[in-house]
Amino acid sequence: MSLTVDSVTKKFRRFPALNGASFVAPQGSFVSLLGPSGSGKTTLLRILGGLEFADSGSVRFADLNWLDMPARTRNPGFVFQQYALFKHMTVADNIAFGLKVRPRSKRPSKSEIQDRVKSLLDLVQLPGLEQRYPSQLSGGQRQRVALARALAIEPRMLLLDEPFGALDAKVRKELRADLRRIHDHAGVTTVFVTHDQEEAFAVADLVAVMKDGRIEQYGAPADVRRNPRTPFVSEFLSV
Amino acid sequence: MKKRYLKPTEDPLWLKLILGAVTIGFIAVLLLLPLVLMFKEALANGLNGFWASMTEPDALASVRLSLIAAAIAVPLNTVFGIAAAWAIAKYDFRGKTFLVTLIDLPFSVSPVVAGLIYVLVFGMQGWLGPTLADHDVRILFALPGIVLVTIFVTFPFVARELIPLMVDQGRDEEEAAATLGASGFQTFLRVTLPNIKWGLLYGILLCNARALGEFGAVSVVSGHIRGVTNTMPLHVQLLYDNYDYAGAFTVAALLAMLALLTLALKSLLEWRYADELAAAHRR
Ligand SMILES: Nc1ncnc2c1ncn2[C@@H]1O[C@H](COP(=O)(O)OP(=O)(O)OP(=O)(O)O)[C@@H](O)[C@H]1O
Ligand SMILES: [Mg+2]
Numbered sequence: 001m002s003l004t005v006d007s008v009t010k011k012f013r014r015f016p017a018l019n020g021a022s023f024v025a026p027q028g029s030f031v032s033l034l035g036p037s038g039s040g041k042t043t044l045l046r047i048l049g050g051l052e053f054a055d056s057g058s059v060r061f062a063d064l065n066w067l068d069m070p071a072r073t074r075n076p077g078f079v080f081q082q083y084a085l086f087k088h089m090t091v092a093d094n095i096a097f098g099l100k101v102r103p104r105s106k107r108p109s110k111s112e113i114q115d116r117v118k119s120l121l122d123l124v125q126l127p128g129l130e131q132r133y134p135s136q137l138s139g140g141q142r143q144r145v146a147l148a149r150a151l152a153i154e155p156r157m158l159l160l161d162e163p164f165g166a167l168d169a170k171v172r173k174e175l176r177a178d179l180r181r182i183h184d185h186a187g188v189t190t191v192f193v194t195h196d197q198e199e200a201f202a203v204a205d206l207v208a209v210m211k212d213g214r215i216e217q218y219g220a221p222a223d224v225r226r227n228p229r230t231p232f233v234s235e236f237l238s239v
Numbered sequence: 240m241k242k243r244y245l246k247p248t249e250d251p252l253w254l255k256l257i258l259g260a261v262t263i264g265f266i267a268v269l270l271l272l273p274l275v276l277m278f279k280e281a282l283a284n285g286l287n288g289f290w291a292s293m294t295e296p297d298a299l300a301s302v303r304l305s306l307i308a309a310a311i312a313v314p315l316n317t318v319f320g321i322a323a324a325w326a327i328a329k330y331d332f333r334g335k336t337f338l339v340t341l342i343d344l345p346f347s348v349s350p351v352v353a354g355l356i357y358v359l360v361f362g363m364q365g366w367l368g369p370t371l372a373d374h375d376v377r378i379l380f381a382l383p384g385i386v387l388v389t390i391f392v393t394f395p396f397v398a399r400e401l402i403p404l405m406v407d408q409g410r411d412e413e414e415a416a417a418t419l420g421a422s423g424f425q426t427f428l429r430v431t432l433p434n435i436k437w438g439l440l441y442g443i444l445l446c447n448a449r450a451l452g453e454f455g456a457v458s459v460v461s462g463h464i465r466g467v468t469n470t471m472p473l474h475v476q477l478l479y480d481n482y483d484y485a486g487a488f489t490v491a492a493l494l495a496m497l498a499l500l501t502l503a504l505k506s507l508l509e510w511r512y513a514d515e516l517a518a519a520h521r522r
Pocket of ligand 1: 012013015016017035036037038039040041042043044195
């Protein structure tokens with residue numbers, strides 16, 4: 001169940017946002033996408049999640065032709081930078097959403113859903129907040145809820161777009177440690193977009209440095225740091 | 240004594256008093272006073288007279304016609320408004336600004352013109368008129384014509400209310416719903432609709448008020464057949480022109496009461512769901 005991204009391209013009007021991005025992530029690995037603003041990180045992640053369509057190239061995941069499947073059957077666990085929590089629902093209803101919209105035959109019972117919500121809140125370390133509304137939570141708490149909601153559907157792939165971008169340094173550190181723990185626990189393949197290289201190198205098994213819609217270098221954090229392959233990468237990492 | 244400082248956004252007392260007095264004065268003189276006078280006039284012949292004017296068959300017929308026209312126009316425009324706002328807020332396509340301008344058209348066109356447009360289309364000298372007459376279909380001077388112009392003049396209300404709201408909300412929550420496995424319809428029902436319900440309600444109320452109150456456009460296509468094609472506003476004018484002031488004011492008071500009822504309903508809902516409203520406004 002590895003993830004293979006092969007020469008994916010995407011143009012917005014005439015502007016090329018992705019210029020043949022390729023990488024292979026083994027099953028269960030944690031990949032950080034790193035790169036300057038506008039290098040195509042979000043675009044690539046949204047294509048993986050089914051929120052955007054590629055012009056050409058292919059993506060295979062778990063031996064499926066990923067790009068041919070609509071977002072709702074891919075069931076990626078997607079975490080957005082601006083949380084995108086359902087404002088009018090309680091924390092419990094937010095987390096349960098993905099389970100409640102399942103067809104009746106696959107839907108867990110009410111009490112099962114309740115138990116799931118509770119154990120997910122424990123997992124993201126927010127026990128007892130079921131009845132709060134998103135507006136009554138701090139930014140860090142909201143992102144934890146968003147993570148719990150994404151995990152509720154038992155995704156095989158976890159996609160996060162600068163999930164901690166709006167949070168302060170201390171909270172970021174806590175959350176990324178928790179994220180790594182949850183990733184290992186759930187056995188998912190994770191693609192994590194960030195522009196914070198310290199964060200990317202600290203948490204990931206593999207780092208992809210992007211530039212102008214391409215992946216400039218891809219490898220284990222230590223290798224990338226030790227042997228930057230292009231002047232761009234070495235300059236980007238030295239900042 | 241401790242000196243009291245003004246916050247940067249706080250105005251001095253005299254300004255608050257003047258602005259408050261101006262607002263209340265305006266509302267009292269231009270709105271409340273005439274309303275009170277109207278009800279007083281309607282009751283000129285006592286409660287019995289009021290009741291007699293209200294239950295008079297032609298008056299009842301006008302009430303029924305107005306309610307039927309609104310009952311058809313408002314749901315249709317609600318569906319249309321949601322569809323239009325959805326398309327405009329959630330999709331990118333060429334000619335979007337033009338579409339928004341078109342939706343506004345009924346606001347900028349005089350209602351009389353709106354009525355005349357339909358005469359041009361459906362009148363005997365008009366474009367479809369003769370064909371329809373051959374098939375015994377009556378549009379003008381009948382319920383269909385009245386409903387059509389009512390739809391025309393009220394169609395921006397719901398869309399206008401929803402478009403800025405839905406543009407502002409963006410697609411984030413819908414995208415989240417899609418990745419969680421929700422179908423388009425589930426997303427609409429569980430995510431989009433709850434997010435827009437207050438704006439939607441307000442749009443529907445405004446649409447309804449206008450549908451009941453529309454005069455100009457309906458006047459052109461109705462034919463003014465007493466007790467048959469006269470809506471409430473048209474009936475008011477007919478009574479007024481016949482010097483039946485008590486009758487005119489009675490029906491007018493009824494019309495005003497329908498409007499007040501709508502407002503009361505809105506306030507009631509706002510009061511009942513105050514917590515939820517506050518939660519939705521906070522981010
Ligand atoms: N919907 C869109 N329409 C037009 N151009 C777009 C659209 N989305 C992205 N782009 C362009 O594609 C390029 C890549 O954007 P993308 O959002 O993937 O960058 P990013 O690496 O995520 O940047 P950041 O770190 O600032 O989030 C940018 O130049 C952007 O302007
Ligand atoms: Mg981005």
